[in-house]
Amino acid sequence: MSVQVGIATTLGEGEVAGRATRIGVLRTPWIARLGIPPVVFYLLLAVLLIVLVFYPFAVLLTSSFFTGQPGRLGNFTLANYAVWLGSWDLLPIMLNSVIFATARLAIALFFALLFAWAVARTDVPFAGLMGWMIPIPFFIPDLLTGFGWLMLGNPQNGVINQLATQFFGIQGPVINLYGWGGLIFHSALGSISFIFLMLVGFFKQMDASYEEAAITLGASKLKVMMTITFPMLAPAILSISLLVFIHGLESFENPLLFGNPGGVYVFANEIYRMLSYRHPPEYGAATALSVILIVVTFALLVVQWRKLGGRRFTVVTGKGYRPTRLRLPGVLRWSIFALFVIYFLLAVVIPIAQIVFNSFFEIFGLYGWQYVTLKNWSNVINNGRALNGFKNTIIYATIAASAVVVIGGLVGYIRVRTRHWLGYALELMAWAPWTLPGVVMGLALLWAWALPPQPFNLYGTALVIIIGFIVKGLPLGAATMQSAIHQISPELEESSRVHGGSWLRTVRYILAPLMRRGALAAFVIVFAIAARDLTIPLLLYRDDTETLTVTLLHYYETGDMGTLAATSLIQLALVMMLLALDRLTREKEG
Amino acid sequence: MPDIALDNLSKSFGTFVAVDGATLTAADGELLTLLGPSGCGKTTTLRMIAGLEEPSGGSIRIGERMVYDRAHGIDVPAEVRGLGMVFQSYAIWPHMTVAENIAYPLRMRRVGRAQRRELVDKVLDLVGLSGLGDKPSTLLSGGQQQRVALARALVFEPALLLLDEPLSNLDAKLREQMRFELRIMQQRIGLTAVYVTHDQEEALTLSDRLVVMNHGEIEQIGTPTEVYEHPATRFVAQFIGKGNMIDVASGVDWQPSGARLTLHSGGEAREVQIPASSIRTEPARKTKAAANADLSPAASLFVRPEKIEIGSGERAGARSAHAVHLAGRVLGRAYVGNRAEYLVAINDATSLKVESSTDVTVGPGAEVMLSIAPEDMVLYRPSPQ
Numbered sequence: 001m002s003v004q005v006g007i008a009t010t011l012g013e014g015e016v017a018g019r020a021t022r023i024g025v026l027r028t029p030w031i032a033r034l035g036i037p038p039v040v041f042y043l044l045l046a047v048l049l050i051v052l053v054f055y056p057f058a059v060l061l062t063s064s065f066f067t068g069q070p071g072r073l074g075n076f077t078l079a080n081y082a083v084w085l086g087s088w089d090l091l092p093i094m095l096n097s098v099i100f101a102t103a104r105l106a107i108a109l110f111f112a113l114l115f116a117w118a119v120a121r122t123d124v125p126f127a128g129l130m131g132w133m134i135p136i137p138f139f140i141p142d143l144l145t146g147f148g149w150l151m152l153g154n155p156q157n158g159v160i161n162q163l164a165t166q167f168f169g170i171q172g173p174v175i176n177l178y179g180w181g182g183l184i185f186h187s188a189l190g191s192i193s194f195i196f197l198m199l200v201g202f203f204k205q206m207d208a209s210y211e212e213a214a215i216t217l218g219a220s221k222l223k224v225m226m227t228i229t230f231p232m233l234a235p236a237i238l239s240i241s242l243l244v245f246i247h248g249l250e251s252f253e254n255p256l257l258f259g260n261p262g263g264v265y266v267f268a269n270e271i272y273r274m275l276s277y278r279h280p281p282e283y284g285a286a287t288a289l290s291v292i293l294i295v296v297t298f299a300l301l302v303v304q305w306r307k308l309g310g311r312r313f314t315v316v317t318g319k320g321y322r323p324t325r326l327r328l329p330g331v332l333r334w335s336i337f338a339l340f341v342i343y344f345l346l347a348v349v350i351p352i353a354q355i356v357f358n359s360f361f362e363i364f365g366l367y368g369w370q371y372v373t374l375k376n377w378s379n380v381i382n383n384g385r386a387l388n389g390f391k392n393t394i395i396y397a398t399i400a401a402s403a404v405v406v407i408g409g410l411v412g413y414i415r416v417r418t419r420h421w422l423g424y425a426l427e428l429m430a431w432a433p434w435t436l437p438g439v440v441m442g443l444a445l446l447w448a449w450a451l452p453p454q455p456f457n458l459y460g461t462a463l464v465i466i467i468g469f470i471v472k473g474l475p476l477g478a479a480t481m482q483s484a485i486h487q488i489s490p491e492l493e494e495s496s497r498v499h500g501g502s503w504l505r506t507v508r509y510i511l512a513p514l515m516r517r518g519a520l521a522a523f524v525i526v527f528a529i530a531a532r533d534l535t536i537p538l539l540l541y542r543d544d545t546e547t548l549t550v551t552l553l554h555y556y557e558t559g560d561m562g563t564l565a566a567t568s569l570i571q572l573a574l575v576m577m578l579l580a581l582d583r584l585t586r587e588k589e590g
Numbered sequence: 591m592p593d594i595a596l597d598n599l600s601k602s603f604g605t606f607v608a609v610d611g612a613t614l615t616a617a618d619g620e621l622l623t624l625l626g627p628s629g630c631g632k633t634t635t636l637r638m639i640a641g642l643e644e645p646s647g648g649s650i651r652i653g654e655r656m657v658y659d660r661a662h663g664i665d666v667p668a669e670v671r672g673l674g675m676v677f678q679s680y681a682i683w684p685h686m687t688v689a690e691n692i693a694y695p696l697r698m699r700r701v702g703r704a705q706r707r708e709l710v711d712k713v714l715d716l717v718g719l720s721g722l723g724d725k726p727s728t729l730l731s732g733g734q735q736q737r738v739a740l741a742r743a744l745v746f747e748p749a750l751l752l753l754d755e756p757l758s759n760l761d762a763k764l765r766e767q768m769r770f771e772l773r774i775m776q777q778r779i780g781l782t783a784v785y786v787t788h789d790q791e792e793a794l795t796l797s798d799r800l801v802v803m804n805h806g807e808i809e810q811i812g813t814p815t816e817v818y819e820h821p822a823t824r825f826v827a828q829f830i831g832k833g834n835m836i837d838v839a840s841g842v843d844w845q846p847s848g849a850r851l852t853l854h855s856g857g858e859a860r861e862v863q864i865p866a867s868s869i870r871t872e873p874a875r876k877t878k879a880a881a882n883a884d885l886s887p888a889a890s891l892f893v894r895p896e897k898i899e900i901g902s903g904e905r906a907g908a909r910s911a912h913a914v915h916l917a918g919r920v921l922g923r924a925y926v927g928n929r930a931e932y933l934v935a936i937n938d939a940t941s942l943k944v945e946s947s948t949d950v951t952v953g954p955g956a957e958v959m960l961s962i963a964p965e966d967m968v969l970y971r972p973s974p975q
Contacts, residue, residue, distance in 0.1 A: 023696065023701060023746045024696060024698075024699020024746060025700060026672060026698070027670070491677040491678070491679045491681035492681050494642050494668075494675075494681065495675065495677055496683075497667075497668040497669050498640050498642065498668050498673055499674070499695035499698060499743070500669050500672070500698030500746075501694070501698050510683060514683075514684070
């Protein structure tokens with residue numbers, strides 16, 4: 001009624017020139033006045049992604065046909081491939097990789113499925129706690145727990161073997177983690193959390209009425225699980241399995257720590273061996289082997305895409321209702337819980353405790369009151385190497401994670417909100433690095449950025465490591481951003497546009513605040529990926545750009561276990577920080 | 591308040607034609623409803639007016655201002671068209687309070703803080719939400735969200751109000767109440783409004799005029815009475831209200847004064863004479879989708895259930911001296927409060943819906959006589975293709 005009066009008075013004034021409405025003034029935003037079609041921005045983004053992702057890949061492919069080394073291509077040759085395809089040398093590497101990836105997947109998948117199903121669909125005790133704790137190892141670098149287990153279970157002076165000798169008089173090792181056993185044990189342990197993270201969302205989202213329908217028709221709980229729950233989730237399980245299998249083929253840290261001393265060589269540690277343990281480094285052969293590995297993983301990825309119909313996988317951030325839970329018999333409930341406790345002890349508590357313990361002793365394995373010392377800690381603080389690594393890791397990971405949030409956000413926005421075909425192309429490019437294994441990515445970046453003339457030659461700079469982290473974090477980071485945008489109804493933005501908000505103001509006032517949590521989640525994921533990564537800095541670092549993971553490997557290789565332990569704990573502090581941040585992103589979910 | 595005119599407005603997505611040459615006007619202060627089944631192009635049309643969807647051709651004029659004209663390369667961005675819009679999901683921003691939501695269009699217009707507060711309070715008053723300004727918008731009920739969405743679209747006194755199925759997310763009772771409130775408010779302010787809905791009852795009760803759309807084409811534009819009483823096409827006849835559509839594929843004798851046809855009932859053939867004024871020739875369909883719509887290519891006879899009188903046995907009602915009498919058997923009866931609905935078979939292939947007051951009571955299986963006045967029937971003649 002009062003508004004009615006307002007309108008009645010303004011009506012008499014007539015329209016003032018240039019005013020679109022009766023109250024206030026609207027102006028065409030400057031960016032619209034420039035008249036640049038949006039496709040120009042899409043293309044700019046596409047060029048950026050091509051430089052980041054495809055350029056190194058192309059250089060890698062090209063250089064595999066040349067005799068040179070990073071910085072100098074040399075002459076055309078097919079000899080690099082002849083090394084592998086003209087001999088039987090490739091066969092054991094292929095075979096080892098497949099056996100390793102299969103065993104790792106089979107064991108990890110079994111436990112991850114069991115845990116995901118129990119946490120999401122049953123009345124297993126402390127389901128909430130389990131759901132929170134099972135993913136924790138994902139944030140802890142394999143390198144760290146690997147060191148812990150090697151201290152415990154190496155055949156010469158592993159703590160467990162020493163104890164066996166001391167208390168039971170057993171001579172010779174009771175446990176030997178060098179070679180196949182340790183390799184499969186530790187890497188399977190580490191993959192459970194990743195598979196669980198990917199799967200648990202599917203289990204949670206599944207409508208309970210499918211299972212309830214089966215129960216009313218007389219199916220037992222086990223029957224329901226085997227005939228309804230798992231088959232319905234089969235496509236998701238299959239496609240995640242393929243992803244994990246691919247990652248098994250590429251994995252580096254575990255083969256390096258457990259494979260090398262046992263003489264087990266798979267793709268990644270073989271490539272690294274050619275580069276680091278041969279003098280001069282065999283760049284040609286390593287590059288050719290990298291290309292072969294990419295071909296294999298790419299073929300598998302195509303299969304995975306077909307299975308999922310292009311829908312990568314769901315990154316679950318927030319919401320979702322609580323389905324009714326299956327009631328399990330008490331024995332089963334507590335057995336599953338016991339398995340979880342054992343898993344968590346093996347994956348986190350025992351190796352970390354060993355590292356903490358060891359950080360207070362000067363000489364590894366000599367554990368007596370008289371040997372307790374803080375020397376390792378003063379070492380870490382005084383020599384500056386670890387602190388420098390810590391600082392570098394934080395800076396590089398922060399920049400890379402921020403960049404991925406922005407790039408991934410733009411890609412996700414174009415993909416979700418426009419019908420432009422470039423959206424699909426951009427999404428594909430953001431996803432492509434998934435096929436590039438870490439060591440290969442490091443090698444590709446080394447080739448790519450050592451090649452161009454100044455000022456584009458980034459060899460040895462911090463920037464090249466940051467670019468590596470961006471590329472490595474892009475697939476998961478972009479997927480997370482995309483799913484965050486997906487959850488925002490387009491009408492929330494359209495409403496802003498219609499009511500006078502330009503595109504930029506809509507982003508600032510509507511989109512950005514609504515995406516804050518999703519963006520933080522993406523940031524944390526990419527930061528975690530960067531902070532735990534060894535493969536990229538390992539091939540690209542110089543003394544002043546060394547990251548914490550490289551420092552750790554250095555102490556391991558020189559056998560300085562005390563300083564290694566103390567430095568590991570600094571890395572662990574970083575992990576704790578991330579976990580706290582991650583907690584923050586999930587806080588208000590309920 | 592400005593009027594609005596769409597001229598030959600079109601939109602296609604690839605080969606799919608969503609809106610095919612829509613030409614219509616809404617007068618100053620008029621509430622115009624776009625009505626049709628889902629996928630008919632009504633929402634696309636509204637979104638093109640708002641500037642949220644770029645048309646493939648045609649023009650849009652709001653008041654004196656051309657906001658879109660393909661031929662002259664005019665395309666005013668959505669944010670400077672100065673329209674108010676209520677979305678189907680309400681699109682209330684969850685990270686803002688009620689007052690912040692409503693003040694948003696004012697902030698975008700650089701209206702000062704004091705005036706902003708004043709205007710927000712006024713409009714909150716208008717929609718009956720006084721004092722709720724500081725409430726977080728996530729704590730609102732469906733009806734309250736609807737009011738906030740309306741307040742946000744009204745607060746800056748827009749040139750035009752657009753409403754995209756604003757009541758479809760409310761429960762039936764609230765929907766009816768809001769429908770009247772909305773209409774009263776629009777009339778009181780004298781606002782020009784374009785309203786989209788698939789609910790024909792809503793459209794009939796709310797609109798000054800309605801535009802019935804199907805497969806991207808406009809079927810009919812008219813007042814609610816015109817559209818209900820004189821549906822221009824078979825689609826409109828069947829979409830609005832209830833009706834019987836009888837295929838009269840063969841034996842129609844087209845004459846200048848009307849048409850003669852035969853209906854079969856109770857084993858007998860009955861001659862029916864339709865005056866020329868009750869014959870409608872369907873327009874030629876432009877789009878492929880519309881041409882392929884499942885409308886029989888033959889002529890059809892249309893009559894509303896309440897225009898059919900029902901009498902038991904041989905005793906026929908005598909509404910009109912020259913009424914057509916059809917013998918039939920009751921298949922089913924449904925009681926709907928103040929009246930009853932019957933399904934009556936007049937031959938093996940045809941059953942008619944009949945509505946009558948409850949003082950006639952015949953049960954299933956009863957033999958009845960139906961009477962229809964010829965002027966209550968409409969004969970649709972397919973367009974000569």
